[in-house]
Amino acid sequence: MSDTKTRQAAQVELPFQIFAQPSEKLPPCQARCPNSGDIRGWLGIIAQREKNGLSFDEACDKAWQRLVEFNPMPATIGRICPHPCEDLCTRREKDGAVSVNAMERFLGDWGLARGLELPQAPKERYRESIGVIGSGPASLSFAYQMARRGYDVTLYDKDDRPGGMLRHAIPDFRLPREILDAEVGRILGLTKSLVRNVDVGKDLSLDQLRTDHDLIFLGLGAQAARRLHIPGENGPGVVSGIDYLRQRKEGRESACGSRVLVIGGGNTAIDAARSVRREGASVTLVYRRSDSEMPAAAHEIEDARKEGIEFRYLSAPTRIIRDGDRVRQVEIQGMRLAEPDASGRRRPEPVPGKLEILAADSVIVAVSQAPGWHDAGSVLHADEWLRAEDDGRLEEDLLAGGDDLGPGIASRAIAQGRRAAESAHAQLRGLERPRSKPARPEISRGSVRIDFYAERQRSPASRLPEGEWLSRPNTEIDATLGDRQASEEAARCMSCGLCFDCQLCFMYCNAGGFTRLEETSPGQYFAMALDLCEGCGKCIELCPCGYLEAREDAR
Amino acid sequence: MTLGDGARIAVIGAGPAGSMFSYFFLSMAETIGLDVAIDIFEPRRFCHRGPAGCNHCGGIVSESLVQRLATEGIRLPDCVVQRGIESYTLHMDVGDVEIATPLMEKRIAAIYRGIGPRSSEPLETHSFDGYLLDLATQKGARVIPRLVTGLRREEDSMRVQCADQFTDSYELAVVATGVNSRLTEMLERESGEFARPDRTKTFICEFHLGRKVIRETFGPSMHVFLLDIPRLEFAALIPKGDYVTLCLLGDDIDEALIDKFFSAREVRERFPDGVIPGHVCHCYPRINIRSASPVCGDRLVFIGDSGTTRLFKDGIGAAYRTSKAAAKTAIFHGVSAEDFGNHYAPLCRRINNDNRVGKLVFRFATLVQKARFARRGILAMTAHEQRQTDSPRRMSGVLWDLFSGSASYTDVFLRTLHPAYLGALLWNLVAANLPGSPSGNGRAEKGGHGHVRH
Numbered sequence A: 001m002s003d004t005k006t007r008q009a010a011q012v013e014l015p016f017q018i019f020a021q022p023s024e025k026l027p028p029c030q031a032r033c034p035n036s037g038d039i040r041g042w043l044g045i046i047a048q049r050e051k052n053g054l055s056f057d058e059a060c061d062k063a064w065q066r067l068v069e070f071n072p073m074p075a076t077i078g079r080i081c082p083h084p085c086e087d088l089c090t091r092r093e094k095d096g097a098v099s100v101n102a103m104e105r106f107l108g109d110w111g112l113a114r115g116l117e118l119p120q121a122p123k124e125r126y127r128e129s130i131g132v133i134g135s136g137p138a139s140l141s142f143a144y145q146m147a148r149r150g151y152d153v154t155l156y157d158k159d160d161r162p163g164g165m166l167r168h169a170i171p172d173f174r175l176p177r178e179i180l181d182a183e184v185g186r187i188l189g190l191t192k193s194l195v196r197n198v199d200v201g202k203d204l205s206l207d208q209l210r211t212d213h214d215l216i217f218l219g220l221g222a223q224a225a226r227r228l229h230i231p232g233e234n235g236p237g238v239v240s241g242i243d244y245l246r247q248r249k250e251g252r253e254s255a256c257g258s259r260v261l262v263i264g265g266g267n268t269a270i271d272a273a274r275s276v277r278r279e280g281a282s283v284t285l286v287y288r289r290s291d292s293e294m295p296a297a298a299h300e301i302e303d304a305r306k307e308g309i310e311f312r313y314l315s316a317p318t319r320i321i322r323d324g325d326r327v328r329q330v331e332i333q334g335m336r337l338a339e340p341d342a343s344g345r346r347r348p349e350p351v352p353g354k355l356e357i358l359a360a361d362s363v364i365v366a367v368s369q370a371p372g373w374h375d376a377g378s379v380l381h382a383d384e385w386l387r388a389e390d391d392g393r394l395e396e397d398l399l400a401g402g403d404d405l406g407p408g409i410a411s412r413a414i415a416q417g418r419r420a421a422e423s424a425h426a427q428l429r430g431l432e433r434p435r436s437k438p439a440r441p442e443i444s445r446g447s448v449r450i451d452f453y454a455e456r457q458r459s460p461a462s463r464l465p466e467g468e469w470l471s472r473p474n475t476e477i478d479a480t481l482g483d484r485q486a487s488e489e490a491a492r493c494m495s496c497g498l499c500f501d502c503q504l505c506f507m508y509c510n511a512g513g514f515t516r517l518e519e520t521s522p523g524q525y526f527a528m529a530l531d532l533c534e535g536c537g538k539c540i541e542l543c544p545c546g547y548l549e550a551r552e553d554a555r
Numbered sequence B: 001m002t003l004g005d006g007a008r009i010a011v012i013g014a015g016p017a018g019s020m021f022s023y024f025f026l027s028m029a030e031t032i033g034l035d036v037a038i039d040i041f042e043p044r045r046f047c048h049r050g051p052a053g054c055n056h057c058g059g060i061v062s063e064s065l066v067q068r069l070a071t072e073g074i075r076l077p078d079c080v081v082q083r084g085i086e087s088y089t090l091h092m093d094v095g096d097v098e099i100a101t102p103l104m105e106k107r108i109a110a111i112y113r114g115i116g117p118r119s120s121e122p123l124e125t126h127s128f129d130g131y132l133l134d135l136a137t138q139k140g141a142r143v144i145p146r147l148v149t150g151l152r153r154e155e156d157s158m159r160v161q162c163a164d165q166f167t168d169s170y171e172l173a174v175v176a177t178g179v180n181s182r183l184t185e186m187l188e189r190e191s192g193e194f195a196r197p198d199r200t201k202t203f204i205c206e207f208h209l210g211r212k213v214i215r216e217t218f219g220p221s222m223h224v225f226l227l228d229i230p231r232l233e234f235a236a237l238i239p240k241g242d243y244v245t246l247c248l249l250g251d252d253i254d255e256a257l258i259d260k261f262f263s264a265r266e267v268r269e270r271f272p273d274g275v276i277p278g279h280v281c282h283c284y285p286r287i288n289i290r291s292a293s294p295v296c297g298d299r300l301v302f303i304g305d306s307g308t309t310r311l312f313k314d315g316i317g318a319a320y321r322t323s324k325a326a327a328k329t330a331i332f333h334g335v336s337a338e339d340f341g342n343h344y345a346p347l348c349r350r351i352n353n354d355n356r357v358g359k360l361v362f363r364f365a366t367l368v369q370k371a372r373f374a375r376r377g378i379l380a381m382t383a384h385e386q387r388q389t390d391s392p393r394r395m396s397g398v399l400w401d402l403f404s405g406s407a408s409y410t411d412v413f414l415r416t417l418h419p420a421y422l423g424a425l426l427w428n429l430v431a432a433n434l435p436g437s438p439s440g441n442g443r444a445e446k447g448g449h450g451h452v453r454h
């Protein structure tokens, strides 16, 4: 308004107005996804397909393309990820989080079934040659991101088959081999070659590789297992979770006997327990804290319980009792949780005198992973995690990512591989180093107005009948969502922080402040004429997803 | 084209028109044993504070409407209707005069359409629109929280389309979207057979002053201003608990006009220390100033503001009348263009004709606003009437009905043609403008109830 004089005369603080402006925010799912996947983006392509003139098939193809920008193995991750993205999904408060993981899997399978191809490497290749050590998710992600940018990538693995832990540890009933093979194969198809059975540090020196390639990525994983350091641990009948799972994945009988104790509370412990249960053993899982501290994914724990695995919380093994060579019993110390320490964590401490003896034929120890590489000089020291910068950089020509920086989940490994590649590409091409932090702030809790959204229940995937879980030990329990379920599930996404064309602002702004765009896409539906705005703030209060906000600089 | 058992009706919008239509329709269906279902499409929630949950209006309903609703079985509880307002105070540059309630049934009540101004503390008031919607759902209507973006005529039905791609077809579509949404504009563009209502811009805002201040400075009175500001037809401050609602009606109210209004001495003097405080919530709602045309078609009817309403006043009363007439037509006659044309459109025409008279009346009021001598005359006549208890209060009655919308404009107009009224007015015009007369110097004595005061 121009006439400030009159306003002073009236002594009115007018206008006390709330002018609106659009502003995209980071949704909670993306903020929690270790790989910062554009979940809202690819769900939106499906959910809003009709508005943008896409058929279901076209929308899924396009959503898959968006998804593989960051995650080249969605069918795999869609099966095994503990999905932190769903933990704080805004929809959770209403009628359950959006099944992001199941949707990722749906799209992953969609891409495989339709034979969709990863973004093709440009015809012009850069001259730099890239070496990648390891072929787990971190390495595959790095290789993919470099290959698609136009670099020749060679991978080296000490095993004869690629995939790292995904291949050697995760049981078939969670991740069928064909799925992994197909997705790994698709990535390798973009690279120059995979050199198998080469143990770097033993068969080939790191220095040699550094002269062969312009840049090296280390995705060594964490192949060794932590030990318990208790009497009786050495000898037959005691095996690490990783070793046990690897045997099973190779199809070898484990001879664990009929009573098995599994020590640990992470996903490895649960996988091992469920696998050995499938061999017919009765299984007890022993964990030193209480159930709420257990790091394993909640739905995995629940399924394990259904399979008849017994859980013993606040229990720590103190001694493995043998009869000659054979494991007979395990002594268990009762624990309690101490008062929270400075970091707020409640350490378990022994309860004096509370000892118990459990009968066991064998013990699987899955307490933690450890670095498993040879001492190779420079950055590689036995028993020490690698320490890299945010973008994975160790040295000028050396980057790292994945579990060799400390154990994590596969999605984080993929993220680290991607970030390292972005950084490597910038370095090699003399570009600005990419930022590792997200560009925009996370949407504040409460600015998504959940009561504007109609109730829509989660579409559950169909599952193998419980009675068949153990009798068909290698069959996947969960099915992939059907087309219809996927379409409904995508529509549940509230598009936190980005316009999804609910049209409330357009419909209710009396000033006619919103004009529909000719070409629309998720997030791009209306142009806003700021100079028409009458400052009532209605659109801001109506915008369900929190995309519209008040402008700071009220006129 | 009649509705049989199993018929489904879509009501678009849950303002008073949509909710009352649903209520009347389902009640009538019940009495004749017709099994019909109503879906009310309304994406907003009346439990949200501020403009998001509000259907923007001054919030005045006449007691006669409250009574009429009561006879329909709609008994508005005290938490919805605050019967606090006992008088009008008319403010002019030549002085103020308080006009007491002429008759008990002509009292007025204040309501909130939503649940109160932006970021207000929970009030003891409940949303008026929310209350009516609850009544409709208690009668069996179903609320669908979706935004309707289109209506398409199909062979034997109307297809409703929503922003989220939801779509469904119905045997009758009742448009009750008011004029503060773009749906009528979109329907006009798409259908090509219908002209939406003409609209103009008004202004509403809320001041938080606190109960005590309000009791002391405003009292149980609605304050109406007759000021010489071009394009301003009606201005009122309406006390509601801790808040005062300002309502400006006229022709395209804009910021320049609002500034002028706030600069007026008569306005500033209403506020503590003569300073107009910042407001907590404002909007520029649109009002209907010319009826949609036509107001009906086959399986289609426009009720409330999206059809026609009374000029400047008593919109909720008009929503009541149009919704009831439309419901009656659909139940007892049919849903063809002809049925609505014969049994519903005549009511709309009557309202439109009365609005024409209303325009005349307001034009006359504008003349008064412009002429100081006329303002003096009106002030004197009203003040005189308010001091008498036994003689007929002709001017007071005319002003009252004009401000509250309690009577039709035609009725008000005819009364101003009454010889007794004209005689009294003439006398007062002369007397009040004679040098040395009590209000002739522009300042009447300070007075209590029924007195001219300043």
Ligand SMILES: Cc1cc2nc3c(=O)[nH]c(=O)nc-3n(C[C@H](O)[C@H](O)[C@H](O)COP(=O)(O)OP(=O)(O)OC[C@H]3O[C@@H](n4cnc5c(N)ncnc54)[C@H](O)[C@@H]3O)c2cc1C
Binding pocket: A080, A081, A082, A133, A134, A135, A136, A137, A138, A139, A156, A157, A158, A159, A162, A163, A164, A165, A166, A169, A170, A198, A199, A200, A201, A219, A220, A221, A222, A223, A242, A245, A267, A268, A269, A271, A373, A374, A401, A402, A403, A404, A407, A408, A409, A410, A411, A413
């Ligand atoms: C039992 C188990 C269950 C898990 N479940 C899940 C789950 O459900 N969801 C999830 O997200 N994550 C899960 N994880 C974690 C996930 O598997 C890891 O985070 C991920 O595999 C780490 O990826 P990486 O590429 O860093 O390492 P890895 O997958 O371990 O791959 C490293 C690769 O490097 C090769 N290599 C190592 N050293 C050398 C060398 N010196 N020379 C040549 N090659 C070498 C290895 O052979 C291997 O192929 C699980 C892990 C385990 C053990």
Ligand code: SF4
Binding pocket: A027, A028, A029, A030, A039, A040, A088, A089, A090, A091, A098, A100, A492, A493, A494, A495, A496
């Ligand atoms: S509702 Fe959608 S955008 Fe919001 S957190 Fe959940 S998945 Fe993400």
Ligand code: SF4
Binding pocket: A018, A019, A020, A508, A509, A510, A511, A512, A513, A532, A533, A534, A535, A536, A537, A538, A539, A540
């Ligand atoms: S609804 Fe329109 S006028 Fe009101 S703040 Fe939003 S853009 Fe401005």
Ligand code: SF4
Binding pocket: A498, A499, A500, A501, A502, A503, A504, A505, A506, A525, A539, A542, A543, A544, A545, A546, A547, A548
């Ligand atoms: S109100 Fe709806 S259409 Fe408008 S910006 Fe927000 S999400 Fe988009």
